[in-house]
Amino acid sequence: MSAEVRALTIWDRERLGISLGAAALIFLAAIESLAVTTVMPVVAEDLDGMALYAVAFAGTLATSVIGMVAAGAWSDRAGPRRPLYAAVILFIIGLVVAGIATTMPVFLLGRLVQGLGAGAQTVALYVVVARVYPAHLHGRIFAVFAAAWVVPSMIGPFLAGAVTEFLHWRWAFLGVAVLVVIAFTIVAVKLRAAPLGPIASDPAEGDASTPGVKIGLRMFLAVVIALSAVGVGLAAEVPGILGWVAAAGCVLVIVIAIVPLVPKGMLRARPGLPSVVLLRGIVAGAFFAAEAYIPFLLLAEFDFSPTWAGLALTLAALAWASGSALQGRYGEAIGSRRIAALSLLLLGIGMVSLLVVAVSGAVPWLAIIGWGFAGGGMGLLYPRLTVLTLAFSRPGTEGFNSAALSISDATGAAVAIAVAGLAFATVSPIASGFLAVFGVGLLLVLGGIVPGLRLGSAPIEERH
Template sequence: MTAAAAAATIWDRDRLGITVGSVVLIFLGAIEALAVTTVMPLVAADLHGEALYAVAFAGTLATGVIGMVSAGAWSDRSGPRAPLYTAVVLFIVGLLIAGIATDMYVLILGRLIQGLGAGGQVVALYVVVARVYPPHLHGGIFAAFAAAWVVPSMIGPFLAGAVAQFLHWRWTFLGVAVLTAVAFALVAVKLRAVDLDAHPQNGAGTEPAAVEGDARSGTTTGGIARRILLAVVVAIAAVAVGFAAEAPAPFGWPLALGSVLVIVLSIRPLLPRGTLRAAPRLPSVILMRGLIAGAFFAAETYVPKMLMERFDFTPTIAGLSLTAAALAWSAASAVQGKYGDRLGSRRTVLISTAGLLVALIGLVLVAATATMPWAVVVLWGIAGGAMGLVYPRLNVLMLAYSTPSDEGFNSSALSISDSTGSAVTIAVAGLLFFALPIAGSGFPAVFALASVVLLLAAIPGSRIGDGPRAGTVSAAPEPPRG
């Protein structure tokens, strides 16, 4: 590596526009993810769509899986430019449709399109990083991406609540759409002069060797088509679980159970062998990720809703619970980055599971007794800290159990498990919210479901091991889902 190459940064003149535009796209995606959770109770009430509240979240996560798989395959085949452009346009179109929606069905359509774009956008941006930035700058650009989540974590829920309270909830969608279009224009202009078909030199003057794909990793034409088809089936089934809440009583639960069965059968080829039976090591890492994400994000979906509907909090104040969780997540991730190997996987899982269980049981009690609403902010901060501790550990274990030939497949499997677990649990929570009211509300049933899913996550959590080799866990917080 030459001295000039060694002194290069992600902020150099030839990369500045791409860096700024990419970071802003990540920033706006983070703002939107946190904003939607804050304002959706108002949206559902305004559009008379309480029964479809959960679908507005689950559907976005479900179609995000399609976006991830499709953008990854498309980028491998023809470079990331077209997938990135398509994903950003879909994201903007989805936001615009949601922002002008006159009923809940139109809003959900916008959210489904938005999910396609959000999932594809992140994957395509990561490929852009691989093609534009030399390897020694990857740490810097990913650190910038992580930092782009920190500010939204601090201000996103409060800002979204203020916008909804003093302007209108529609601006949480329309405003982000306009700003995303501006950031996208900056990236597109700068990428026009960049060759995205070749990887930057790695310092030794050699290009990475091509690897022949196999059907399992999904890099053959048949493998790619099969993975995309399976992702579509999983997404449709996950959305169907959510719509079961609106189905007539005799059909709701059979529809939900049948859809979950379809998901189980369809998702198996997208995950490492043995995942659904919690086989030791990598399969258990992947399974735990899906279960613990489902427990956390299903509960988080209903935290601001409970504060606003049961305790008459304003949207601005209700958003503080999400802010507390996001800040605790970031702090715990930093602790994991410094002391993760010393703690080890077993203690990390034990501490995280215990902390999250305390938070969820506390929420059940608050919801059932309709007392101590401010305890929710503290409890959800504890939950965020627990997630920040365990999420990075699962990331590093996945890579530790991977080889160069299956890193892509395993990374994809981790994301698919995460999104699908969240989507299905949120959808089932929406069904329970109306089917099993306790003490006059469905909130206790939702938080009880999250507690059960968390206890299930402890089974693969006891089998994840410590990895075949030591690794350093990134201190960057894992992005929340929207």
């Protein structure tokens, strides 16, 4: 790599506006995500929808799969500019609908629309990175994306709790919508002149990431996955063992439908890109399924206020950002397999801490500290998996592979949250329900060991 190429940075004149604009969108997505996790116990009680608590999380992740597939195909064919614009508009609409909802079904509708926008935005931004930034800068820009969670992690959960406690939970959605409109206006101007057109892939080349499926079928499969993931969450409404049977059937449908949308060999943890994509889904499922119930645990078992329950997530978010910054600077020196091993260890510590608190019914601060370890593990691993995905991708396939990574992420999280919700609903008393939820998380962490050892490496320096 020449000295001239190495001198390029994500903050040079050509990329400064794009870096800031993309980081702003990530920042606001982080605010919304942290706010929802904090305020959902209050929303579910206010709208008489506690039975749909898990679906409010899983449904958003499920519909994000549709957005990911659409944005991936659209970006590969026409560039990521218009997919990104459409994604942000959908995200804003979803926030407004959720913010004005007076019933739980309407609130869920808003969350589903949010998912469409959030999923498409993630993929479109990944393709923006692939088209605008040299490969040796990918680790740095993804570290910035993760660092965009720093301020939200410091103020987001606390602010969402305070808004809920002293104003109303609706402003946790409507306020973010206003800020997204402002950020979107700025981003649209900055991206107008960026080189984001399509790149033709070489049909003579083939690898595990080649789509091999027409966009119509891919969209149909994405819808099937989304509906099945919501079905897993709704299985909690089915009494007795029939609920678990229904959930198992939905999971089987998801496994069958996801195969054409991800790299060949993913379900077998084939070395390289397939294991990268599989590990992303596993750790997303473990982390987000457990995190969705931490504020609930603190409110129900330890009488925390919404404000203080929101603060419980701050340490993990700060640790996530710190881990991501560490990966961005030293990731190549540490190596992907070592990062995976360390990250799974930290996630395991977090899950065990939650289990101890759930079993003992005491020391709630142990859950907060332990979850900080889990956040650090996610910060190390998440951007590394994204860097590897782009490094394994040929020009013109970044959209498909980025979509596959995000599909695995969202599907893993949606299914895990739904299964955790089913376990929580069918186990009594409530303390045992929390034990079941965090037990699901620990099992997933252990399941990540195999793909973690098979990540492999890709010629990141030669990618461009």
